[in-house]
Structures are given as structure tokens and as C-alpha cells.
Amino acid sequence: MSDKPITLSGRALRHTYGKDEVLHGVDIDVQPGEVVALMGPSGSGKSTLLHLLAGLLTPSSGEVRLRGERIDTLSESARADLRLRRMGFVFQFGDLVPELTLVENVELPLRLTGHRRAAARRAAGDLMAALGIADVADRRLNEVSGGQAQRAAVARALVHSPEIVFADEPTGSLDTLTGEQVMEALVGAARETGAAVVLVTHEMSVAAFADRDLQMRDGQIRQPATVSPTEL
Numbered sequence: 001m002s003d004k005p006i007t008l009s010g011r012a013l014r015h016t017y018g019k020d021e022v023l024h025g026v027d028i029d030v031q032p033g034e035v036v037a038l039m040g041p042s043g044s045g046k047s048t049l050l051h052l053l054a055g056l057l058t059p060s061s062g063e064v065r066l067r068g069e070r071i072d073t074l075s076e077s078a079r080a081d082l083r084l085r086r087m088g089f090v091f092q093f094g095d096l097v098p099e100l101t102l103v104e105n106v107e108l109p110l111r112l113t114g115h116r117r118a119a120a121r122r123a124a125g126d127l128m129a130a131l132g133i134a135d136v137a138d139r140r141l142n143e144v145s146g147g148q149a150q151r152a153a154v155a156r157a158l159v160h161s162p163e164i165v166f167a168d169e170p171t172g173s174l175d176t177l178t179g180e181q182v183m184e185a186l187v188g189a190a191r192e193t194g195a196a197v198v199l200v201t202h203e204m205s206v207a208a209f210a211d212r213d214l215q216m217r218d219g220q221i222r223q224p225a226t227v228s229p230t231e232l
């Protein structure tokens with residue numbers, strides 16, 4: 001058994017919007033370097049769970065721990081700082097800053113945490129080369145393809161070697177082949193840096209890149225079906 005602490009854990013997580021409880025006590029553990037896919041029907045609570053685990057939302061009850069430390073009880077500014085330094089994010093439409101070039105977008109997490117321009121530029125350039133987008137590093141969002149933009153979003157999520165990356169439908173805006181290339185980039189770069197990944201997806205071809213998939217339904221994680229010994 002690994003003696004490394006669990007990267008992320010959620011315990012008995014509940015979440016309520018107004019009067020409606022949409023998560024009804026979810027437990028989840030993510031091991032170091034593990035890639036976990038959250039699947040399930042629309043409205044089952046996948047994005048809400050992802051936002052709770054990333055500290056973007058506060059649970060109504062339950063606990064979220066990053067490497068054993070409670071994060072759901074931290075102040076908003078402490079959680080924002082933790083997201084900047086220890087987490088990475090990839091969303092469906094990348095969320096790149098259109099006024100900046102791709103390489104300026106990718107180096108942003110390093111620049112915002114005080115790294116010098118030259119070192120940040122070098123790290124961003126190396127990662128973009130590994131992801132096959134070095135040739136478009138100086139272009140802006142409106143001058144690149146959706147797949148190139150999304151690979152830049154992957155590079156930005158990993159450039160500061162976070163412990164965990166959260167990806168909400170990271171391939172949702174792409175065709176199947178391009179989506180698979182983006183997933184290869186995401187999982188490959190995460191394996192390289194040792195980051196764990198939690199991703200939300202509707203697509204089996206995307207979930208196939210994960211080490212494990214969890215099926216959500218009606219605000220809960222469905223337990224995997226077990227086969228009783230008499231059925232074997």
C-alpha cells in the first residue's frame with residue numbers, strides 16, 4: 001500500500017441550491033496521480049461535486065480534504081490562493097484570455113505566483129512543445145483551432161505542476177478525434193507531472209482515458225455492481 005496521503009477526499013458531501021438538495025452525501029477519494037472520470041445523466045450532480053472538490057462551492061455539510069487538510073472551512077481568499085498554486089482547471093471552452101497569446105495564457109499561473117518572466121516563458125514553451133502546439137504559441141485565441149486552444153488550456157492547467165487538475169467536459173466543444181487528442185495531452189501531461197485528474201464527461205471515449213469511472217445518479221455515486229460468489 002502507498003504511504004502517500006490521498007490527494008483529495010470528499011466525505012458525506014451534501015449540497016443545496018436554495019431549498020433543493022442536489023447532492024445527498026457523496027464520498028470520494030482520489031489517489032495521487034489517479035485519473036477519475038465522473039459520469040452520469042444530465043442534472044445528476046457531476047459539476048456540483050467537481051465545484052465542491054475544487055473549493056469553488058462550499059458544501060452544505062460534509063468535508064473536503066486536500067492531502068489531508070480541510071479546505072471547505074478555509075476563507076474564500078485562502079481557497080482562491082490554493083486553487084492558483086495547487087490545482088489546475090480545464091473547462092469546456094478553455095477559458096483562455098483572448099487578448100493574450102497562447103504562451104502568455106499558459107504562463108499565467110506561474111506569473112501570478114511570482115515566477116520570473118523568463119523562467120515562466122521557458123516552462124510554458126517546453127510544455128507547449130510536448131503537447132504539439134509550439135508553432136502556435138504566439139497566436140491569439142481567434143487564430144487557432146479548437147483543439148489547439150484546448151491543448152493550450154491543458155498546458156495552462158499543468159504548467160505549475162499542480163497536485164490535481166479538474167476538468168469539466170474538457171472535450172465537450174470538440175469533434176471525437178480532436179477530443180481524443182486533447183485527452184491524450186491531458187492524461188499524458190498529468191502522468192508526466194504526477195498530477196491527479198478529476199474529469200466530468202458524458203462520453204465513453206473520453207472516460208476510457210481514466211483509471212476509474214464513477215457513475216452519478218440523482219445526487220449520489222452509484223456503487224459498482226457486485227457479483228455474489230454464488231453467481232460466479
Ligand SMILES: Nc1ncnc2c1ncn2[C@@H]1O[C@H](COP(=O)(O)OP(=O)(O)OP(=O)(O)O)[C@@H](O)[C@H]1O
Pocket residue numbers: 017018022040041042043044045046047048049
Ligand atoms: N446555480 C444553480 N442554482 C440552482 N440549481 C442548480 C444550480 N446549478 C445546478 N443546479 C441544479 O443542480 C442539479 C445538479 O446540477 P449539475 O450541474 O451538478 O449536474 P450535472 O450532472 O453536472 O449536469 P450536466 O451533465 O447537465 O452538466 C440539477 O438539478 C441542476 O438543475
